[in-house]
Amino acid sequence: MSVSKEDVKHIANLSKLNLTDEELEKYTTQLSDIVSFANELSNINVEGVKPTAHILDIKNVFRKDEMQPSYDREEILKNAPSKDAGCVSVPKVVE
Amino acid sequence: MSLYSLTLTEVAKKIKNKEVTIKEVLDDIYSRIEAVEPKVDAYITLTQDLAYKRAEELQQRLDNGEDIGVLGGVPIAIKDNICTNGVKTTCASRMLENFTPIYDATVIKRLEEAGAIVLGKTNMDEFAMGSSTETSYFKKTKNPWDLARVPGGSSGGSAAAVSAQMAYASLGSDTGGSIRQPASYCSVVGLKPTYGLVSRFGLVAFASSLDQIGPFARTVEDATMMLNVLAGHDNMDTTSANLEKQDYTEALVNDVKGKVIGIPTDFITEGIHADVKAAYDKAIETMKNAGAEIKEITLSYAKYSLATYYIVATAEASSNLGRYDGIRYGHRAEDFNDLEELYRKSRTEGFGPEVKRRIMLGTYVLSSGYYDAYYKRAQQVRTLIVENFKKAFEDCDVIMIPTAPNTSFKFGEHSASPLEMYLEDIYTVPVNIAGLPGISVPGGFDSKGLPIGIQFIAKSFDEKNLLQVAYTFEQNTDYHTKEPTIEEGK
């Protein structure tokens, strides 16, 4: 499998990134190289092998349902580029 | 001898014994920084004001006869992807150029409880993605051993700061070698603990299942002191191992008799620099002479670690970096007509090319139709690699390999082909894939005088064996005693 320009356009869209034509060319080549390299995994027999999602053998790590004070709103919004009325503000969301 | 060239252990003792004041130590290190930093560019942010304030508090407590902790008064540098309350944490990205966390990472709390003083935040590859620190949005950190070359990465600033004696120790993060490889390039000790030993809470995530915080130091002993402070269960991190606290300094014994050191001959084959190979062979001799049993082992799946790594790490990264959308924090584009444009422009402007490349690769391997072929398969191969190591550790206590196949390269040398750069991680990545502890120790120099690192790898949570073997290697060599010239090489 190699990566096409269409693929790169699609994944750039999903990633919310704009690409210039030049970048599109460049990334298509580079991602193709990397993906072809990664294709070496397709030669390995993985039948019946369990995927490793966690390297540690962990399970059931829980927190108690106990309340702690929240942060001050000023702190929560401290880094927000645009805020209004105690909220983060964004351009109108159209449904 | 100037204060700044002491080891962490030595300076901590001098402070405790009141041979020096904490302020004197700070003055000295900041004047060293003033002298050297313009050439090295290891730091993104310096925090003198906070440091001096803290020094005063600590000194007062010390003078009152209080115990100010094992790192009492010792100045330490922090990689700029570890959150520090009230101090900018940029991840060397334009995206977070003005981001100030409102909480401290668990490791910062631990260091402060142990009396350490934060000197500043160090440069790195953007979002820890890179092996040279060249992808930083802000500056290029230079290798103190040759200013024309990279310090390695992604924790290049933390490695260079310790190497150039601008900090007694520092924190880095290691996802695929980001502590060990720059440690190797800069001739310092770099330790990546077992996944789960050190809390990740407050470490800006790159690849959650691989990331691990660890120390840089000038000696194995110093790194061990740091680990003692950093290690331990944290209930803010689900993946933090709930184990009893250990005293790793017990491992600081110059003795490897009876220990079996594994040499994966099938893994160390092509693509290795001749000088690195020579240093490695010499290291094997050193360990043999120190009394270790050297045993050939096989790691037949280790070579697939890179491909596995670039799938797993980028997949997780693509998701972890979604939150940088210009809404709650971080870079927001100036001109946009609607929400979609706000997202796209902010992210396009905020991220550099390497970060974009990895986000897109990760998005690709997770996207509909490719998940099974790439992500799931990589997770399966990961299982095979884990089992491979488990099997290998039935035959040996510690595995020894070079940290990197080559020594430091010149700026821009690998910028044309990202894949070529990725291949440099071949010896470090398997350790992350299997979640094991690994340490890079100064192991010699190439013909140009550039440092070479020797890497030791142990079983999960077997840091004691790891440190004992690394300590013994260090005590039987003198590479760690050499200081960098902080000049451009010939």
Added chain:
Amino acid sequence: MKDYEVIIGLEVHAELSTKTKMYCNCSTTFGADPNTHCCPICTGMPGVLPVLNERVVEYAVKAGLATNCEISRFSKQDRKNYFYPDLPKAFQTSQYDLPLCLGGHLDINVNGQKKTIGITRIHIEEDAGKLIHDAYTGDTLVDMNRCAVPLIEIVSEPDIRSADEAVAYMQTLKSILEYLEVCDCKMQEGSLRCDVNLSVRPVGQKEFGTRTETKNLNSFKAIHNSIEFEIKRQIEVLENGGKIYQETRRFDDAKGIGYAMRTKEDAHDYRYFPEPDLAPIILSDEYVDNIKNNLPEMPHIKKERYIKEFGLPEYDAEILTSSLKTANFFEKTNAICNNPKTVSNWIMGDMARMLNEKEMEIDESKVTEENLAELIMLMDKGTISSKIAKTVFEEMFETGENAKDIVEKKGLVQMSDEGAIKEICQKVVDANPQSIIDYKAGKDRAIGFLVGQIMKETKGKANPQIVNKLLLEIINK
């Protein structure tokens, strides 16, 4: 026009009534000032990590057991990746291929007919924040208080065939969740809401039609009306030779119309993958059995008990047990006054009517169980008449005062003094000779008129039995 069959599946979202959020210790309380129940974790700041609230698992397992699901012994959480301003991490932590509960069912009752609706799965996931439109600036404001409030999503099989069935299913589910006390089920606050997946097909056609998804319906009325609307719309489109598009829709309850949302369906690729920051959930038989053995009495069991223990008609038992709050109100009231049928009549009659008028829940009413019981006891003792009791109840409902105080304050105590009543009776009889003549001529209605006059004289306070007795004595003298 062909005959069409309607195929409906519901995805019900129920916010769990835990004290704290799913992955941090912030409060889940509804209605706080924007962004005051927030911390770095639930606002997705760089570097934070989640740790799962243990009660989320417990509550989801409860819901699974009460809806006859299999509880997964191994389950995990996954990331669902997409960008939206109400989703700080740009992924929602949910469950993809290994949910906590699988394969259950619910029995519902539609116009007296029993039907079983299959439940595909129940999984845990985090809620998103709230977007507020700022009419002044035209911008959208983000309130993150609701971010990471825990939810369960209950996905039904496409077994539902009408708006009535959908509502009955939702009502049944609501009462179960209330009984379990895992969700406060306040639909107007959005803590219980659903998405309706709907398609139609000509009767006899095997394959399903294309379905649409109407999102975020938060009242029974909206569920009912949106379904009726969408059925009609789809049939019209098909009848006119058009095509149904798979799309996400909204329903404007005020206007009674549905519309397609502007998001493109094909733009979604959620790239689910296992959440590396959270551990698998592995439940032992012991854990599951322990929850199973401690489940509260479910509505249908309670109903049977009401019929047997209190001798209530099935209809009463059904209504009273349809909501735990109502059932609790009933039982507590009856425990004081021990008159089940009368208590039931009050709750289902005047109380229900007035709650309805005010759009209130029974636990929001000012009438306490003690007050209603007292009112009933006053009636039983003959202190007030049933007619007066209605007036007193209305007053109780408005003011929250107790029955005795109202009765005393307003002087509503029933007149049972025979001497006084006799005097008034005599007065009325004297004033209405024609009525006496009529009565004696066999017109029984005349008595009614006289009683009415007497009650008017006594402002309704005269004991009706005594009035009747004395009046007849006077006339027949």
